[in-house]
Each structure stands twice: as C-alpha cells, then as structure tokens.
Amino acid sequence: MILKNLQLTPVKKWVLGISLTFIALFGFFFLSIYWGWWGKLPDTEELRNLNQNEATEVFSSEGKLLGKYYIFDRQPVLYEDLPQHLIDALIATEDVRFYEHSGIDNRSLLRVFFKTILMGDESSGGGSTITLQLAKNLFGRKDYGHLSIVVNKVREAIIAQRLEDIYSKEEIIKLYFNTVPFSDNTYGIESAAMKFFNSGTKDLTLDEAATLVGTLKASHYYNPRLFPERSLERRNVVLSQMNKYGYLPSEEYVKNRVKPLELDYQYFSNNDGVAPYFRSQLKKELSKILDTLENEKGEPYNLYRDGLQIHTTIDYQMQQLAEEAMKEHMTSLQQQFEKAYGKNAPWKREDILNEVLQNSKQYKNLAAAGWSREKIMDSLHRKTEMELFDWGQKKLLSASIADSLQHYMKFLNMGMINLDPSTGAVKSWVGGINHKYFKYDHVSQSRRQIGSIFKPVVYTAAVEAGIDPCTYYSVREVTYEGGWTPSNSGSEEEDPYTKYPMATALAQSVNTIAVKVLFDVGLGNVLTQAKKMMFPDDLPAYPSIALGTAEMSAAELAGSFSSYVNRGKAAKPYYLTKILDKYGNEIATFEPQVAAQPAFSNTTRQVMIEMMKGTVNSGTASRLRYKYNLPNDIAGKTGTTQNNRDGWFVGITPKLISVTWAGTDDARIGFPSTYLGQGANSALPAFAILLQKMNARPEFSDITQAKFAAPSSTVQMMLNCEPEKRDNFLERLFTKGDKPKKAKKEKKGLFGKIKGLFKKNN
Incomplete structure (x- = not known):
C-alpha cells in the first residue's frame, strides 16, 4: 500500500521492496543474535564481574620476578601504570576516534559492510574499535560456517555497546591492555613488557611501547623475537600514526624511528629462565599447600588461573x-x-x-x-x-x-644449594645442568652416598663425649670383625707408624682414623649426634657409616651443617615466605624451622669450625686457597664415594652454607680416577667460582666479608698440638700385627659382606 501511494516506477518499487525486505531480514537476523539464538550473550552482571585467568607469579627475596605458572601468560595492570605514550600509540594505530564513539565506529562499520562483506575486499580493514576488540578478546569467536564473520561481528557489537554502558573509556583501555594477546602466548601488556623488555608497563619507553602496540596487528607475524626486521618496520608505522594524529611531535618521531630494536627477552617457561629446577620443586610444594587453602567462594586456589603472588627466599x-x-x-x-x-x-x-x-x-x-x-x-x-x-x-x-x-x-650432572644458616632460607638452588634435557633434581630428589662428608659428625660426637681433640691415632690399617679392613685413599702408601690428632685426621680425611674414632666414641653416640643435627632417621646403624654409607640429598646436608654456625642449632631448608592472592591479600605465611635445642656445646662447635678450617687451609680443600685465591673465612669438608661415583663439597662461611654434589646419574659410570672424581676436583670448584663472583659484587659484602668469631682460649688450648707424631720403639713393638677389633652390638660376619667396600674415600 505504501509503495503504491509513493507513485514509484516499477523498477524503483522493486529496488525499494528488495531493500526493505533485506532490512527486515537483517533486523530479524540481528534480533536472533541479540536474543541468544546463536549462543548466549554475556549479560550486564557477567560483564561487571569479568573473571580472566591470571598467571601466578614467583618472586625472589628482593621482589624480582623469577617465573610464572600459567595457562595464559596474563598479569593485570592498573590504568595509572599505563604511560600516556602507550595509550596514545594504541589510539593512533587501532582506533583514532575512540573517544568519539560509543563502542562502534559507524563510518568504519559501513566500510566493512560494503567493502569487506559484500565486495570481499579484505584490504579495506576490519573496522574494529578498541571496544570491539576487547569484546573479541574477552569472549573469543565461534564457528558459524559461512555466516561466521557476520554473526561474530554482530555479537561483538552488542557486547561492545554493553561494555561502553558499564565502563568508562579509561576502564575500557585498562581492560583492553590487560586482555589483549601479544606474541609468544603472552596476554596483557604487563606480561608482554616483562617478557620482551624485562620492564614493568609503567617503565616502557616510547619505542618499546610502539613495538608492542605494533604486534597487535598480527602477533606472530610481527613477533619482535622471531622477526625483528618486520617488527621494527611495524613499530615505525605506529610512530608515524602517532605523528600523523598529533600524539607525537615531529622531532620526537624522527628521533625514535631511527632507534634500533633492542629486546631484553625473559623466558618464563618451565625449562628456561632463572632457577628452573627451583621453580619445578616449588610447583610441587605449592600444589600441596593450595589444596588446603580456600578462596572467597570456598574453593581451592588454582595455581594456573588465580593470579597468586608467591614470595620466596631466593636471592x-x-x-x-x-x-x-x-x-x-x-x-x-x-x-x-x-x-x-x-x-x-x-x-x-x-x-x-x-x-x-x-x-x-x-x-x-x-x-x-x-x-x-x-x-x-x-x-x-x-x-x-x-x-x-x-x-x-x-x-x-x-x-x-x-x-x-x-x-x-655420558653427561656429568650437578646439584648445588646455598642457604642462610641462621634461618635455613634457601638463597640459590641449582638442581642440574639443564632443565630441558635433565629433569631430575639433584638438590631435593637425588639421595646419594655422602662419603667423607659424614666424618665431621663422627668427630663432633667424639669431642662432645669428652675425647681430647689432641688425642693421637695411628693411620695404620686395622682389620675388624668379619674381615673388614678400611684403608685410606691416595696412590702413595702411608707410613704405618704415623699418628695424627683428630684435627689433622679430619683435614686430611684419613679413613682409618675416622673408623677408630667411631669405635672409641661408640656407634650409638654417633647416631644420636647425627639425629640432633637433623640428619635423617634412616641412617645405616653400622660402623661403616664413618666412611659415608648414608644416602642423603644436598638439601638435607645443608640443613644439618648449618648447626656449626647457628649456635649449634640445625635449620631445615625453607624457601617459601608468603602467598598473596591477586588482590594482594596474604593467604599463607611460612616461618623458619630451626631446632629448639643445640645439637652440641658451643665449645664443641668452635672446635669443629677450627678443625674444618684446617681442611680448607691445609687439607683436602686447600685448593680454595692456592688455586682460587679465596681470602674469605671458610671451613669445609670434601667427600668422595666408592668407585668415584659421587663428589661432594660442603662449604661453610659465617653467613652461608653451600653443599655441592657432582657425578653421573648412571651408577655404572663413575669418574675414571680419584684425581678427577674426588670432591675437591669435581664439586668444590663450583663453590669456589661462585664465591669469586660474589667477592666481586659489593652487594654480597655482608656475606663475603663475614668473619668467624675467634675461638675461646679454652678451644685454642684444646687444639694446641703437633700436627703429627710417629710411634716410638715400644709402640711399634706392641702394635705390630694388630688383632681384629670387634664392633659393639654388631652381628658376627657383618663386615665380611662389605669387605673392601670403602677402599677410596676422601
């Protein structure tokens, strides 16, 4: 009727009718999307409570980012932390009329409709505003066959207008930067800034901001790590747009467009970056802890989604x-x-x-x-x-x-842990040589025989039991019940009439004397002493423990040896200090676990420190002085196990305990010689090189320049003896052909089963 009254020609009527029909169909099509026939649209309530997966961050003791756990690498940032040149770069490049429209740029949308959809000209651009892109970032796109582009665009337009009704322009900018995908599976500007430039968002320079904004056109194609030339060219396009629309003065544009692309790329994968073995161990610990904590909904926290902040003791x-x-x-x-x-x-x-x-x-x-x-x-x-x-x-x-x-x-591996002896706080953790190819952690997982590392415990028990440190013992081999004859390492045969006091015996790691001391003090006393020092309860209750049959991890040893510089109290290694939720609320805290009572007297502690200083100054660890020229106050002990399978070194300074292990993961393959495999050669150098590096850094002076307290006059008198003696004529006469000694409370024939097991131990 309307068409008839307009007095139009048949052709015009036909065109008008087709147009109205098309408009009606499109209106119905639009309503079908609006009503959710093509999938539910987010309502206002859902949009007000946007919940995006956020990466959990792990921080060092000084607040530096060690790594992340995530499905999508995303970290939120406040609007106040967005530098103005970053916002300007985005507006100039992606949506120059952002502040003029309400989510949809009608001019651009018409261009898309007629050129892209009807004419198939993809070069005409997407017509997408920042708000439309935000809608896509938040809810993704679905496959609707041939109608996908139209349905998705309409859905995004509806969501965009709802977002504009709820949020201010500044809030939309913040939401956009927190959700937009960047290169290398990175979500959000904060994660991208940290990954590509090792910088917080607020510290991004103009050229860095332009580089990241430039990747938004095609995050893989313009990936600055993979395609630096393309990325540089795209960055300059962004700078040109900023200049074109008045966001960047010409002199600044010229200055910045000639800058080279300089990345400071940070890897946050499981295998790469700082402390990968530590982060792997931490993840196991966190999984157990988070199962015991509940969020505001009464559900356990999710390590990969909830944006937690994990604070550690790592330096x-x-x-x-x-x-x-x-x-x-x-x-x-x-x-x-x-x-x-x-x-x-x-x-x-x-x-x-x-x-x-x-x-x-x-x-x-x-x-x-x-x-x-x-x-x-x-x-x-x-x-x-x-x-x-x-x-x-x-x-x-x-x-x-x-x-x-x-x-x-064929590869040798290594485990090294350094901790603060006063608390047990772990300062560094090296679990292996390369986490990508060798997953096994040699700090916490690997338990190996510790060799002569156990000898200080034997001597500690002896001093604590009242045996004078100047008691002399012959180096002569003795055959014990069952035919066990411990011998000393080294290619040269020792003079059987030589006698050493305990200090020299420990410094030179003399096997025969360590066993004799154990028999004098008693196996039970040695095991009790070890337990007081937080050694594991499953130590083998045989005299052979004097030579290191016990199997322990580097972490366990570090905690036990901390007692020597922590007033006799062992400190269990710990590395978690607190966990915060994504809002910064503290949801868990962790305290050091230090033994309540000293494991030995202060006099014994001083005696043992002086004896282990002798190991460094003139004993098996003396290369710390003559080869690495370390002037620091250091005590320590080397260790090597049967067939040179394991090399150990425990380094003790007043404010740092270091335990290092070196060896192979295949028990059939040891070092080919004691010269190469001894702890002084295989394990000690890693500690020495670390200490050299720390000595060169003023920030570590509190550790490197720390001094052991001078021993008391009583301790000095206790250790005032000649470093060695020789048997006199009568002693030689009466000790010739020593009879086998019996091990107290040991089953007959025990050592016959392990005869010759510890021929090499130092």
Whole structure:
C-alpha cells in the first residue's frame, strides 16, 4: 500500500521492496543474535564481574620476578601504570576516534559492510574499535560456517555497546591492555613488557611501547623475537600514526624511528629462565599447600588461573651467579671426563648400551605392542633429525634413539644449594645442568652416598663425649670383625707408624682414623649426634657409616651443617615466605624451622669450625686457597664415594652454607680416577667460582666479608698440638700385627659382606 501511494516506477518499487525486505531480514537476523539464538550473550552482571585467568607469579627475596605458572601468560595492570605514550600509540594505530564513539565506529562499520562483506575486499580493514576488540578478546569467536564473520561481528557489537554502558573509556583501555594477546602466548601488556623488555608497563619507553602496540596487528607475524626486521618496520608505522594524529611531535618521531630494536627477552617457561629446577620443586610444594587453602567462594586456589603472588627466599643475583658458576665448571669438567676415558668410555660399551635401551620407555612401549626384540632394536637405531644438548651449543644432527640415549649417558650432572644458616632460607638452588634435557633434581630428589662428608659428625660426637681433640691415632690399617679392613685413599702408601690428632685426621680425611674414632666414641653416640643435627632417621646403624654409607640429598646436608654456625642449632631448608592472592591479600605465611635445642656445646662447635678450617687451609680443600685465591673465612669438608661415583663439597662461611654434589646419574659410570672424581676436583670448584663472583659484587659484602668469631682460649688450648707424631720403639713393638677389633652390638660376619667396600674415600 505504501509503495503504491509513493507513485514509484516499477523498477524503483522493486529496488525499494528488495531493500526493505533485506532490512527486515537483517533486523530479524540481528534480533536472533541479540536474543541468544546463536549462543548466549554475556549479560550486564557477567560483564561487571569479568573473571580472566591470571598467571601466578614467583618472586625472589628482593621482589624480582623469577617465573610464572600459567595457562595464559596474563598479569593485570592498573590504568595509572599505563604511560600516556602507550595509550596514545594504541589510539593512533587501532582506533583514532575512540573517544568519539560509543563502542562502534559507524563510518568504519559501513566500510566493512560494503567493502569487506559484500565486495570481499579484505584490504579495506576490519573496522574494529578498541571496544570491539576487547569484546573479541574477552569472549573469543565461534564457528558459524559461512555466516561466521557476520554473526561474530554482530555479537561483538552488542557486547561492545554493553561494555561502553558499564565502563568508562579509561576502564575500557585498562581492560583492553590487560586482555589483549601479544606474541609468544603472552596476554596483557604487563606480561608482554616483562617478557620482551624485562620492564614493568609503567617503565616502557616510547619505542618499546610502539613495538608492542605494533604486534597487535598480527602477533606472530610481527613477533619482535622471531622477526625483528618486520617488527621494527611495524613499530615505525605506529610512530608515524602517532605523528600523523598529533600524539607525537615531529622531532620526537624522527628521533625514535631511527632507534634500533633492542629486546631484553625473559623466558618464563618451565625449562628456561632463572632457577628452573627451583621453580619445578616449588610447583610441587605449592600444589600441596593450595589444596588446603580456600578462596572467597570456598574453593581451592588454582595455581594456573588465580593470579597468586608467591614470595620466596631466593636471592636473584646469587641464583644467577650460582648457575653461571655451575656452567663454567661443568663445561670444563665434562671435557676432562671424556678425555680421561678416551676410547674406553663405558657409555660406548655394547652391553651397557643394550641394557639402557631395554630399560628405555621406547623399548617397553614397543615390546608391549608385541614387537620382536630384533624389530625394536632396528627401530631404535633408525636415524632421524634431532636436537641434542651439548655444552657450548645445541647439536642438530642425524641420530637415532640409541644414539641419543648413548649421548646423554655420558653427561656429568650437578646439584648445588646455598642457604642462610641462621634461618635455613634457601638463597640459590641449582638442581642440574639443564632443565630441558635433565629433569631430575639433584638438590631435593637425588639421595646419594655422602662419603667423607659424614666424618665431621663422627668427630663432633667424639669431642662432645669428652675425647681430647689432641688425642693421637695411628693411620695404620686395622682389620675388624668379619674381615673388614678400611684403608685410606691416595696412590702413595702411608707410613704405618704415623699418628695424627683428630684435627689433622679430619683435614686430611684419613679413613682409618675416622673408623677408630667411631669405635672409641661408640656407634650409638654417633647416631644420636647425627639425629640432633637433623640428619635423617634412616641412617645405616653400622660402623661403616664413618666412611659415608648414608644416602642423603644436598638439601638435607645443608640443613644439618648449618648447626656449626647457628649456635649449634640445625635449620631445615625453607624457601617459601608468603602467598598473596591477586588482590594482594596474604593467604599463607611460612616461618623458619630451626631446632629448639643445640645439637652440641658451643665449645664443641668452635672446635669443629677450627678443625674444618684446617681442611680448607691445609687439607683436602686447600685448593680454595692456592688455586682460587679465596681470602674469605671458610671451613669445609670434601667427600668422595666408592668407585668415584659421587663428589661432594660442603662449604661453610659465617653467613652461608653451600653443599655441592657432582657425578653421573648412571651408577655404572663413575669418574675414571680419584684425581678427577674426588670432591675437591669435581664439586668444590663450583663453590669456589661462585664465591669469586660474589667477592666481586659489593652487594654480597655482608656475606663475603663475614668473619668467624675467634675461638675461646679454652678451644685454642684444646687444639694446641703437633700436627703429627710417629710411634716410638715400644709402640711399634706392641702394635705390630694388630688383632681384629670387634664392633659393639654388631652381628658376627657383618663386615665380611662389605669387605673392601670403602677402599677410596676422601
């Protein structure tokens, strides 16, 4: 009727009718989306309570970011922390009329409708405002077949207008920067700033801000880490847009567009970055703790979604130096290790390799699938392109699974922990040589025989029991009940008539004397002393413990040895101080766990410190002085186990306890010689290099310049004896052909089972 009254020509009527029909259909189509027929739209209440997954951050003791746990790497930032040039860069590049529209830029939308949708011209742009992009960032897009682009655009337009009704322009800018995806699976400007420039958002420079905004056009294509030239070109486009729309004076534009692209990329993956082994251990601990805590909804906190802030005791700078020290030493030690074995390396032996292959996950999976041994071996020896770890560089070469297993079998590994003895606070944690290729943690997971590291406990028990430190013991070998004859390490045979006081015996790590002292003080007293020092309860109750049959982790040893500089009180290692929720509320705190009572008297403590200082000044750890020229006050003890499988060093300074282990993960492969594998050569150098690095840093002077208190006059008198003596004629006469000694409360024949087990221990 309306068309008839307008007196239009038939053609015009037809065009008008088609147009009205199209408008009606589009209106119905729009309403169908609005009513949720294509999927529920978020209502006002949901938009007011936006809940985005946020990464949990781990901080060092000084508040530096160590790493993150996340599904999406996102960290929120306040509007006040957004520098103006960052906001200007976004507006000029993505939505120059942002402050003029209410979520939809009608001019741009019409261009998209006619050019992009009807004419298929994708070069015409997306017509997307910052608010529309925010809607997409928050709720994503779904697949609706051929209508996907239209349905998604309409959904985003509706959501955008609702967002504009709820939030101010400043709040929308903040929400946008907190949700927009950047390169390398990074969400939000704070995470991007930290990842690419090691900077907080508020500290981003103009060129850095322009670089990050530039990636928003295509986060992978303009990834500044992968494609620096493209990223630089795109950054300059952003600067040009800022200049074009009056956000950047021409002189500033010219100045910044010639700047090179300089990244300070930070890895926050499980394998990369600072302290990866520590973060892996921390994650296990946090999983247990968070299961006991509830959020405001009465649900357990989620490590990967709830944006928690984890504060630790780790010293960021010391951690970096410890990792550097480990790499420097292990690179050199690995070369010595492989050179010493030469062509006769055990990892090249066919019998060992076949055993490793048969125990491999790949072999077991194929065997379970019914493959024959011959077919499995053929598969495991088939070569393909693969990346193999090696010191200095990663190797990309043609190799088989068998080649890979053989390659990794040869690698020495290391564990090193440093802690504050007064509290047990862990300052650095190096669990291995490379977390990507060697997941096993040699600080907390690995429990190895500790060798001569246990000898200080024997001597501590002796002094505490009243045995004079100047009591002399012969180095002569004695055969004990069952035929056990402990001997001393070293290539040269010692004079059997030489006698050492306990201080010299400990400094030189004399096996025969350590066992004799244990028999004098009693095995039970030694075990009781160890328990007071927080040694594990499962120590082997045999006299052979004097030579280190006990298996312990580096972390356990560090806590026990802290008693020597903490008034006799052992401190259990701890590394968590507090956990905050994403709003900064404290939800858990953690305190040091220090023994309530001293494990020994202060006199005994002073005696043992002086004796272990002798180990460093003139004993098995003396290379700290003559090779590494360390002037620090240091006490310590080296340790080496049977067949040179494990090398240990415990470094004690007034304000730092350090325990280092070095060896292989395969028990069949030890060091080829005591010269190479002894703790003084395999483990001690990592501590020495770390201390050298700390000595060069003024910020560590409180630790490096700390001095042991002078021993009391009583202790000085107790240790005032000659470093060695020789048996006189009568002593030689009556000790010739010593009879076997019996171990108290030990079963007959015990040592016959372990005869010769500890021929080398230092």
